[in-house]
Amino acid sequence: MEKYIDIILNSYYGYLSYLKDLLIFKYHWDNYFYGLIILSLIVWVLEIKFPWRKDQPIFRKDFWLDTFYMFFNFFLLNLIVMIALSNTAEVLFNDFLSFFGLSVSSFQLFDVDDLPKWAGLLIFFLVSDFVQWNTHRLLHRVPFLWNFHKVHHSVKEMGFAAQFRYHWMEPVVYKSIQYIPLAIIGNYDASDVAIVYFFAILIGHLNHANLGWDYGIFKYILNNPKMHIWHHSKELPERFGVNFGLTLSIWDYLFKTNYIPTSGRDIELGFENDENFPTDFVNQELYPLSKKK
DSSP: OHHHHHHHHHHHHHHHHHHHHHHTTOSOTTOHHHHHHHHHHHHHHHHHHSOSSTTSOSSOTTHHHHHHHHHIIIIIHIIIIIHHHHHHHHHHHHHHHHTTTOOGGGGOSSOGGGSOHHHHHHHHHHHHHHHHHHHHHHHHHSHHHHHHHHHHHTOSSOOGGGGGOOOTHHHHHHHHHHHHHHHHTOOOOHHHHHHHHHHHHHHHHHHHSSOOOOOGGGGGTBOOHHHHHHHTBSSOSSTTOSOOOSSBSHHHHHTTOOOOSSOOTTOOBSOTTGGGSOOSHHHHHHGGGSTTO
16 A cells, blocks of 8 residues: 555655756657647637637637636646546556466557557557547447536537547546557657647637638548537437547548538537536536435
8 A cells, every 4th residue: 555655755756856857948849838829829829819709709609617627637636636546546456467477468459569660659649549430439328428528518619729628537537448449559758658648639729719621531540620510419329429529520420420410519518407507617527426426
């Protein structure tokens, strides 16, 4: 038990030091703090310059709530729970495997160091995105998980920062399911993986932005605003939802969960009975534990 307590404490100290280094520019192109700000400003300017819903205010409904969610979920959530939880779960899983004389490396399919860097990152990106697509479907199909995911679907006007409006339990679910598949394909350098994460953030921002783009022929590969807005539609042909892609749309086309009947520009967003859903951060976080679900 003492070992796990030390892991939790070291995780917090290490992440605090990491945050300090981010703020003082110790990291360069892979600085997540300033990288997030730059990407957000770029997409926000695109929203202002090329608005799809021209009557939607620049400071749309819940703009500041979603901005708070963006920084809380991307940075503070890691400080409060994710880093310690991830590191502890990793050690617990490795300790469990050691009882059988195994380790995570026993299941690795290949050594990423034997591959060209671009090939290793492409495999990481495809596996990660496919696992997230499946996890996203679970969030819609399992009632217990859906109560957490409702926070994200409470968005009533789409904008870039809406990407990060989600309950703190969501990344716990995503990372728990992702751990083994990603461990099987090897260990990746953090600075290299930053390329994948920045790309995913950019596409996620664009998906939620007030932009009427679908990228032409590339809509069958990349998720896009015209596709993702239907995922947020209040009225859907499927009970458990459609268009589950995060970065890639290809999984929806391959597994027949794609749905884009019209442009979707002016559809109502949300979910059934969302008028009773909390509108502030604290009560949205507490909602899954409430008796009014």
